[in-house]
Amino acid sequence: MRPDLARIRRRLRTACTRAGVSADDRGRLVLAVTLLAEPALTAGETVDVATAASDRRLAVTVRLAHAVSQGSRDALPLLPERGDGDTLTWHLTGGRTGAPADPEPDDDWATREEMLALVARADTLAHEQRDLKHELAETNSGVLAMYVELEQRDEQLRRAHAAIFRELEDALRPRPPAVPGLELAVHYSPTDQDSPTGGDLYDWFVLPDGQLHVTLVDAVGHGVTSTRHALTVTHAIRTLALEGHPFPDLIAHASRTLAAIEPGLMATVLLARTDPATGHTRFANGGHPEPVLVTATDPARLLPPPVPGRGVGFPDPGSSELVEVELAEGDTVLLYTDGLVESRKDIDEGQHRLLALAAAERTRPVPGLPRELVTRMHDVVLHADDTVVLAVRRTPRP
Structure with missing residues (x-):
């Protein structure tokens, strides 16, 4: 890994740790900045990263030497604010401020922690998706039953109206x-x-x-x-x-x-x-x-x-x-x-x-x-x- 890229990753992790940002949000932020910074650093361009923490909020700004299109922004694992240009900004919610941070975070350990957090998050999303599909299936089944019942009632009303109309015809x-x-x-x-x-x-x-x-x-x-x-x-x-x-x-x-x-x-x-x-x-x-x-x-x-x-x-x-x-x-x-x-x-x-x-x-x-x-x-x-x-x-x- 290039020294500049390792320094950027450590800086991001330190800021996230101090702000109390969750491991999965931290991992997605680090991955998103890595995807942007690595090609730029390889091409010899300068990548400027700035962080600013406030009450349970962390702002991260990355400035590149070239503009990043909205399509490229939308493909990142953690979406920055919308807009075209060479500056990208993320706002993350933290859990607590002023937390002590390791001045030299271990990149491998942090990566494993972030991966575990992301896997857990993906597993949670999978469970939620299965529950949602189950609820949707039950809802569809209920809607179908209601639709069938309404159709039956509508047919009964049509028959009743037809009988009434025939009686009216005979009377009129x-x-x-x-x-x-x-x-x-x-x-x-x-x-x-x-x-x-x-x-x-x-x-x-x-x-x-x-x-x-x-x-x-x-x-x-x-x-x-x-x-x-x-x-x-x-x-x-x-x-x-x-x-x-x-x-x-x-x-x-x-x-x-x-x-x-x-x-x-x-x-x-x-x-x-x-x-x-x-x-x-x-x-x-x-x-x-x-x-x-x-x-x-x-x-x-x-x-x-x-x-x-x-x-x-x-x-x-x-x-x-x-x-x-x-x-x-x-x-x-x-x-x-x-x-x-x-x-x-x-x-x-x-x-x-x-x-x-x-x-x-x-x-x-x-x-x-x-x-x-x-x-x-x-x-x-x-x-x-x-x-x-x-x-x-x-x-x-x-």
Whole structure:
């Protein structure tokens, strides 16, 4: 070992001993300074080492003839303060100050002591690492068990929600009534597939005289409030119809009745009433998209009222004039909400597509017709909205 290097090592050990620095910190400091000083001394450069002790603190400064990069500093066994340059500084914590020191420490003895301390420290770190791995494994096992449990609970909640939604669907969207001479079908497509609520609702029932009554409502707004408004309208019209109020007055009468109960309620309404014995069908339209008539041979066509009507909650509500058609056997009437024809943001283009598609599907069995229309019309969706499609086809009476 070069004399200068041995002198530097003795100086460092003496300072560490006086400051009460632990053997492992002392060993790492001596090794770090050796790694820096030995190449410099071999190259004939000067290495200046200074130490300064204060209350349980030791500062060691090494100044070289060349700058030491941060990468080289980070590779040392004891990291100095950050920064580039030719000066490196360490601050070590001691145990006690003023301790007597051997004026000529034995290099071999000190090296063995430092090595033993470093081995002990490495062993301690290994034990701590094994304990940490064990704790981490237990934690991971607990987290995995918790994750599995949460997944199971989430699946249970999904099943419960699905059951509740099915019950809501049955309550909000009644199944087609059995009407001899008529075949009925419906399909509902919500904006949000996880929620059955919305403002597009319908109602159909058979009157005491045997006629089929259909109510289709599209309440303004979204969510539960619009669902409540739509339910209020369908129940009001059902009550008025069963009480025998004239068919042309139902929309206006319902609007007047609900004005005091739900002042903010606004909804478009389409009413249809069909006599299954004759096929005679009347429509009362309160601001709703026009129904479509599909016959066996003629092109499909819209059934607009002579004078457009207004819905519930609008000024001057009601249907001023009715639309009347005679359904022959095999003829189909389609009632729908605007979500069917506005998926591409152009209602006129949507209605043209609907007419062409309805004519092409005129022979499709009624049970699958509404779903097929929705699927084909929603091939491109630029504007998502709740959609209801009802199909009424006259069939031969038994």
